[in-house]
Amino acid sequence: MTSTPRPGPVAYHRGAFVDAATAQLPLSTQGLHYGTGVFEGIRAHLLDTGELAVFRLDDHLERLLAGARLLRIDVGATRHELTEVVGELLRRNGLATDVYLRPVAYKLGLLPGTRPGVGLSGVSDALSIVVSALGNYQPEQGIRCLVSSWRRPARSAIPVRAKITGGYVNNALALDEARSAGFDDAILLDDRGRVAEASTANVFVVRDGRVVTPPADGDRLPGITRDTVLTLAADLGVPTAEAELDGTDLLRADEVFLTGTGCGVSPVIGIAGRPVGDGRPGPVSTVLRDTYDETVRGRRPGTRGWLTTFALEEALR
Ligand SMILES: Cc1ncc(COP(=O)(O)O)c(C=O)c1O
Structure with missing residues (x-):
């Protein structure tokens, strides 16, 4: 049959x-x-x-x-x-x-x-x-990043506030370099040596209990997950700030995490071969990851109209 x-x-x-x-x-x-x-x-x-x-x-x-x-x-x-x-x-x-x-x-x-x-x-x-x-593909135990030798192009060269297909050759080269060297992702600096973003995510550090991420108006995509996490951190009473970061800020951070639609909130446990904190996802990254995961699944009150729901009906082919 x-x-x-x-x-x-x-x-x-x-x-x-x-x-x-x-x-x-x-x-x-x-x-x-x-x-x-x-x-x-x-x-x-x-x-x-x-x-x-x-x-x-x-x-x-x-x-x-x-x-x-x-x-x-x-x-x-x-x-x-x-x-x-x-x-x-x-x-x-x-x-x-x-x-x-x-x-x-x-x-x-x-x-x-x-x-x-x-x-x-x-x-x-x-x-x-x-x-x-596509389910959650990030390892629970966190990821390791390389600081890429590729620099993020200045927004005077390619607009960075939009996801322009051609611009992603820069991200692909950086991720390829990181993966070839055994890392999970790449963190790119801008042409002045400041932290720009990861291959497809924004970068956050935690230091002395404060969550810091570079300002949205630099050479980086102002991520929607970035904005969500800043809002959720404020809800949770975690102090936040937007400030430029350099490579040293990454190495002396208590915690580092990435944010993006694909990776969600992704704790970074190692950078360029050194452990971040004690080499495990830290408490602030973990609470923000859990809060974000609950928010996108509608398991927290007050989702600010962030969810557009659709019923899954029988296919209409
Ligand atoms: C270069 C880059 N930065 C940051 C992000 C994170 O943006 P969002 O949180 O809007 O997905 C992405 C992913 O879309 C990206 O490709």
Whole structure:
């Protein structure tokens, strides 16, 4: 007896819900050649109620749309319409588990009459969104970081407030260097030797009970998780400050942790071959990690409208 194969993952691609495995793009896609695209990493968590709760969806979509405007990309949808697309995509995929959403808006093809070459005007635009199951992938015992020899480019070179696809070659080189040397992640300094960020996360240190992170207006992405953690720390009565940090501040910190949509709150237990504190996740990092994990799963009161919930209905294929 044969059974009907389970349909594969569904993507949103150029205005339609399609089979993610067979969706196509022309080889001439400009975003592929020149890095002229902008993306987001968004998480949805399975709640105890069986619904999926997307964390800070409005903020992620706002950042995507702002980045798209910067690159003259017309996403072709408002934030409200994108929210509906996300809900429909989650329903069609029917994943009853924690989920990662990756929207990417990019330059597609030259419009008639446009001179070939690198450019933003006279090029058509596209938006695709892929979805995958993704649980917590960070080791409970914490991670070890290298301070990268690659520097974070100045925002006068590449805008850093948007997640611009081409800019991520810097992050990829830094992470590759760290992984090749046996570390879990890379911390990058800016061109003045100040702590910029990790490969895909913001950096925090804890010293004398105070949580410190570099200001959001430097050569770094102002992370949504960073903002969440600063808010949660204040709720918990943990003092916080925004101040520039250098490599020495990392080495003399009592605790170091990273924040990002992918990694959540991730304690760093070693930097450049030296232990951070006693080489185990410290108390402040641990309480912030637990509080963050409870918040994204709707297990704490007062989530400030951060959760957009969708019921998982039968797929509408
Ligand atoms: C370079 C970089 N910095 C920081 C972050 C953390 O940002 P968020 O907390 O908004 O995910 C990310 C991840 O998106 C990133 O790619």
